[in-house]
Amino acid sequence: MTPTIVLPLMIGGLYAAGVYLLLDRSLTRVLLGFLLLGNATNLLLLSGGGPAGLAPILGYSDAEEINDPLPQALILTAIVITFGVAAFVLAMIHRSWRLVREEVVGTDEEDRRVAARRAPDADELDPDDLAPDDRIAGHADSLAGDAEELADDVDLPAGSAGR
């Protein structure tokens, strides 16, 4: 039972690369970072099960020499979950690309608006008086221009078509 340096090094490397990618604004990189982090965590689970042994099949090997099967079951579950979530994130990236032709995380307009506000009281401000850039995210006229130029490209939800 000799401790191995390979697994900790791999886990550390994957975590470092994953966190680096996760901090990027590009969503595709975020997704790749998430996948790396998921693999790192799965390896962590594997190494949590102790030293490697024989396949944990009854009658195939001695109970003393087999690997701990529980972490493998946990990893399988985690892989399935990671896979499902990754597929969903990919779909969201695609949707974001179709809608706004970009796949980067934008700034929070509402935060920016609150931070840049000169008037001390929010109630004194009328969004109509503000420059379009400073209006609340999703405010009625802040995106009006975009909506028009995208109108033929986007399948708007039923009920609002043609408006």
Next chain:
Amino acid sequence: MIEVLAPLPVLLPLLGAAGALLVSGHPTFQRTLSTAVLAAVLTVSVALLFIADAEGAGSVSVGGWPVPLGIVLVVDRLSALMLVVASTVALGVLVFAVGQGSADGDEGTPVSIFHPTFLVLVAGVSNAFLAGDLFNLYVGFEILLMASYVLLTLGGTAARIRGGITYVVVSLTSSLVFLAGIALVYAATGTVNMAQLAVRLGELPEGTQVLLQSMLLIAFGIKAAVFPLSAWLPDSYPTAPAPVTAVFAGLLTKVGVYAIIRTQTLLFPDGALDDLLMWAALATMLIGILGAVAQSDLRRMLSFTLVSHIGYMVFGIALGTAAGLAGAVFYVAHHIAIQTTLFLVAGLVERQGGTTSVHRLGGLARRSPLLAVLFFVPAMNLAGIPPLSGFIGKLGLLQAGVAEGSVLAFALVGGGVVTSLLTLLAVARVWTRAFWRPPSQSPADDTAAAAAMDAGPSRPGSDGGESPDGRPRTALQDAWRRHTAVATASQPDLPPAAGAVRALRPLPRTMVGATAALVALTVALTGLAGPLYGLTDRAATDLLDRTPYLTSVFGTEDIP
């Protein structure tokens, strides 16, 4: 009896989700099915609560595997109470959503996705409450998160995708931290069964314990939106449809709080990080409520109060006394109901006033007195005005803080009082602006004429791009359409009148009825505060004692 009933809150919604997906072509049948399933879950939860309160905690070994090997579901007073409150709120929100769906006549919108996903969400929440196994808790979290991703991005509009991305990435990170925590816990103890962990974790060196505890607390802290980890919440919640935001605000953060309670009482009862949690609670309360005061949008304001009031619960948990825990559990039950109700009311306000921005709303009290009452009662309850249940919960927590007596506890008591006052300020501002001021002062008036001109043809379901009577559109109408295009694109379930304060439909009865029922529930929590507080007292005693939980899982006093 518990053996039969305990798996049902997870099984029924999952099977119901499959059924709802199968009958997605028949909206009426689908609605009936999902409502019936949630009503059944509620009935089972109430039965579980009575059994757990009368006979003590019980557990089920899923699949018949003996205890340390298989997965266990544990029902004790805390989890049963959480189940009851969660399923009540879920049922109310579902009825509200059904009312909203049928009122808009949205056969084409993805409502067929909504019902199955909502049921999966409920299954995940129930699973998290019942899990007696750390990895099963993780699976419960993943089920509810997966469903919440879908619900949050329902319709896939630009604003929702934007808010959804923040939410998904943050949730993914917290899940990975949780999973890494589980890996480390397993490496240190060789088990993920929570009852077994309760014994084995105590035998570890102190440093290892603190490391594992902080890993789990960070993961749950993100989900519960405790201060340094709360920035994602006000960013992502307000974009979703009203019923979705309501159920997220009510339930999802509270699942995180529930997990924190379990971590702090069952797994790490030494309270090594209690002081840190106290500081986090203080910061959550104050920074959250200061954010709420700065907001001018009703939904964003409510999201910030949600963050802020999580601080009260963390405060009660961090005290670590029976009184503190009882107050925290009572506050969780109260807050689930009250926050859900307020978000539903915000949905009604948006429908009635056409917007949730307090700049544009006005005169709602005159136009819809019922809506005004529906907002006023829970808003006062949130701020903690006597004799409502919010006051009772806060009083219990403050008393527990004073009884604990340390300087930090007194600082938190002061912080709690300030937060309560600032909450009152935040909701009172919404009240005076949106409900009380005369409509003529509302800046939306100049656009109201345009709205009235266009209100008929632009209703969802009735227009096909042209005015139905064949009139050519005027320039003003076109301008108005452009003005409202994004508002309706991001809110397909709402009337398009961003500034239209008149010429709106009456509120659908089902939506008002569901909201009124939840408001009545929050008032009933006040009337039933005595028995409820008794129950949370007993739950807190159980939590601190730990033996009821352990014996219910292992069946004996000696733990393997």
